[in-house]
Amino acid sequence: MDKKRIAVITGANSGIGKEFTFLLNQDKNVDEIWAIARDEQRLNELRDTLGAKIHTFSMDLTVRENIAFLERLLRDEDAEILYLVNSAGYAKFGDYSAVSVETSLNIIDLNACGLVAVTLVCLPYMSRGAHILNMSSQASFQPVPYQNIYSATKAFVLSYTRALNVELNDRGIRATAVCPGWMHTKLIERAKTGARKTIIKYPFIVSPDVVAKKALKDARKNKDMSIYGCAIKFSYVASKLLPHRLLMKLWLMIQGIKND
């Protein structure tokens, strides 16, 4: 009997993860979607909206036991993973003292360690033609003051994904780092800390559905990066040509932050 073909999507109950879930739900090649996030109620609402193809798994991806649980589930199911979308992630805005040690490390745990762990447990079940889409960000292009840890995790995701893509060449699996600018999602509200010096401007903000559509298109074209919009493409080129010290100053000017 043919193996079941599945998509594994983390952060599936909100923002761009939810958009990927809607898009892959329409893909006839995908038999089942494994939707992962913590909030069970929002996961259930997603299943109620989209139907039986959605299988929900309420788990915190910063907890190692949950990664082991996912690994066991995949082993028992022995399905073929056509798509892995690593979208779970969060940020905190404000200067370094506005974010506790515990929260700072938890951001790294989810955005970097969780993403790597889910990727590694999924890879044995992926084969030629399969795709990994990892949520990076425009914030990966340069260091970003007042969201220093978040932007560092996104630089990690970009570098990890592009190198992994090369390593997976002989298996015919493609990895794409998705690098959007600001999107209208719950991330921004959740990132606020009440810090005096913080991020308050979100130029060129877009809705996550257009970013998800382009990302899937780019992944299917086997691109290792997906960048939506001219402004964000321009900032990528600028990050290659201009000193990052200058770009950080520009960032502070845009945010209206004086720090000298």
Ligand SMILES: NC(=O)c1ccc[n+]([C@@H]2O[C@H](COP(=O)([O-])OP(=O)(O)OC[C@H]3O[C@@H](n4cnc5c(N)ncnc54)[C@H](OP(=O)(O)O)[C@@H]3O)[C@@H](O)[C@H]2O)c1
């Ligand atoms: N919004 C932007 O401006 C923007 C820009 C560039 C990149 N991104 C990236 O896009 C990705 C998705 O974010 P979003 O903007 O769509 O924000 P979002 O709406 O807040 O979605 C974040 C998702 O991550 C899940 N999540 C959070 N903590 C988790 C944990 N510990 N374990 C498992 N799941 C967890 C959330 O569900 P639960 O709370 O139920 O767990 C939610 O589904 C992130 O990686 C983010 O860095 C966002």
